[in-house]
Amino acid sequence: MTSDIDRLKQDNARFLFHPMAHPAAMRKTRPDIIARGEGCWIWDVDGHKMIDGVAGLWSSNLGHSNRKVRDAIVAQLDELPFFNTFRGTTHPRAIELSARIVELMAPDGVGAVLFGNGGSDAVEGALKIARQYWKLKGQSERSKFISLKQGYHGVHFGGMSVNGLANIRRAYEPLMPGCFHVDTPWLYHNAYSQDPEELGRICAGLLEREIQFQGADTVAAFIAEPIQGSGGVIVPPANYWPLVREVCDRHDVLLIADEVVTGFGRSGAWFGTRLWGVKADIWCLAKGISSGYVPLGATAMSMKVCDAFISDAGSLGTVAHGYTYSGHPVAAAAALATLDELEAHDVVGNAARVGMYFQQRLAEFERKFALVGNVRGQGLMAGIEMVADKARRIPVPRSSDIPPRVAREAYQRGAMVRISGPNMILSPPLVITRAEVDHLVDVLDASFAAVNATV
Numbered sequence: 001m002t003s004d005i006d007r008l009k010q011d012n013a014r015f016l017f018h019p020m021a022h023p024a025a026m027r028k029t030r031p032d033i034i035a036r037g038e039g040c041w042i043w044d045v046d047g048h049k050m051i052d053g054v055a056g057l058w059s060s061n062l063g064h065s066n067r068k069v070r071d072a073i074v075a076q077l078d079e080l081p082f083f084n085t086f087r088g089t090t091h092p093r094a095i096e097l098s099a100r101i102v103e104l105m106a107p108d109g110v111g112a113v114l115f116g117n118g119g120s121d122a123v124e125g126a127l128k129i130a131r132q133y134w135k136l137k138g139q140s141e142r143s144k145f146i147s148l149k150q151g152y153h154g155v156h157f158g159g160m161s162v163n164g165l166a167n168i169r170r171a172y173e174p175l176m177p178g179c180f181h182v183d184t185p186w187l188y189h190n191a192y193s194q195d196p197e198e199l200g201r202i203c204a205g206l207l208e209r210e211i212q213f214q215g216a217d218t219v220a221a222f223i224a225e226p227i228q229g230s231g232g233v234i235v236p237p238a239n240y241w242p243l244v245r246e247v248c249d250r251h252d253v254l255l256i257a258d259e260v261v262t263g264f265g266r267s268g269a270w271f272g273t274r275l276w277g278v279k280a281d282i283w284c285l286a287k288g289i290s291s292g293y294v295p296l297g298a299t300a301m302s303m304k305v306c307d308a309f310i311s312d313a314g315s316l317g318t319v320a321h322g323y324t325y326s327g328h329p330v331a332a333a334a335a336l337a338t339l340d341e342l343e344a345h346d347v348v349g350n351a352a353r354v355g356m357y358f359q360q361r362l363a364e365f366e367r368k369f370a371l372v373g374n375v376r377g378q379g380l381m382a383g384i385e386m387v388a389d390k391a392r393r394i395p396v397p398r399s400s401d402i403p404p405r406v407a408r409e410a411y412q413r414g415a416m417v418r419i420s421g422p423n424m425i426l427s428p429p430l431v432i433t434r435a436e437v438d439h440l441v442d443v444l445d446a447s448f449a450a451v452n453a454t455v
């Protein structure tokens, strides 16, 4: 007799296309069906318990069973499950959340927000707002975007066009014209320098040269993640973002910070731009904004950008962009409760403190395992790059079975992790304790040791 669990596994293979996966491969692979979560722990449908090393997907920053967020969601469902925010219509939670984010980001110079349903929406909003800004300023030729190789900005056509990850662009090309990519300041893999400061200067210079090559009066914005997440957790040198800000100012190019991963504490600072002491012009927010409880995204705009819209006397300033569920009341309620919890329990401080310990422990892997070429990260985000040749820094090929084998070992030993190409990417909930970090790192240590012994 087919059990309910077997049925789930069979139906998964037959009926569900998974993001970033080949449907044929999914038919051959037994899925990991996560059925329950509590704090930093999850259980699969077979009852196997693991520490959540990925916070759902960089999202469940408060862990999985936060009572306050749950209660806010339930109360909102009782009060008003849905209404739209188009034109003059709105509802209390969307207004309260917009005011709360503007207040939280007042030190960054934020003036208003535009809601969407996730990170890709936040990026799409940012790109469209940037183009519209320049039209409002009478410079409609400024339509191009520059971004970083290895960058990830979601999957809508705009975001995909500024993405710097070739493997996820190919199937959907041709993408949006007018998007150009420059080298990312990646210390471990670059052709320029092993000195971080010099590399930061060189890469900021590459951006400037691209702006000049394109013609500054044709460039709308530069978009980048304060720390590149999906590209392999690439932390830029400390001077890079301040220099990028200067380059953008010199050429009047808008700076869009894609904080979908780094926003709301992931790096140990409230926002990744704060880590670098830089104010952007537009910010993309999602994931941690509602701690993953309900989908939500937001595009935050500086006063400068807001003013261009507000002072427009014609119809050009109409925001002809938005979704049925922009600022969904249940999502907004979850976000308001999330912000309460982040503040009440100094969760961002925890991410900084425990994050430091997490990074120290992971750093040992570089010395310990021939398989591990580079460990990098900041706060509670980390990337572990696996190599075929450590001396020459050659990563294992994308087709290698080594990274999935390490992940499988970890799963069996009690830790959920994520693999992207040669990288293991870690992003546990921001409420994780030192003891839980020890569990996660001990499991990974044993898992790398097991696979390292076979290669």
Ligand SMILES: Cc1ncc(COP(=O)(O)O)c(C=O)c1O
Pocket: 118, 119, 120, 121, 123, 152, 153, 154, 155, 225, 229, 230, 258, 259, 260, 261, 286, 287
């Ligand atoms: C930096 C960044 N931007 C945008 C996105 C897209 O967000 P979503 O998957 O919620 O659409 C992601 C998702 O991981 C991301 O990491």
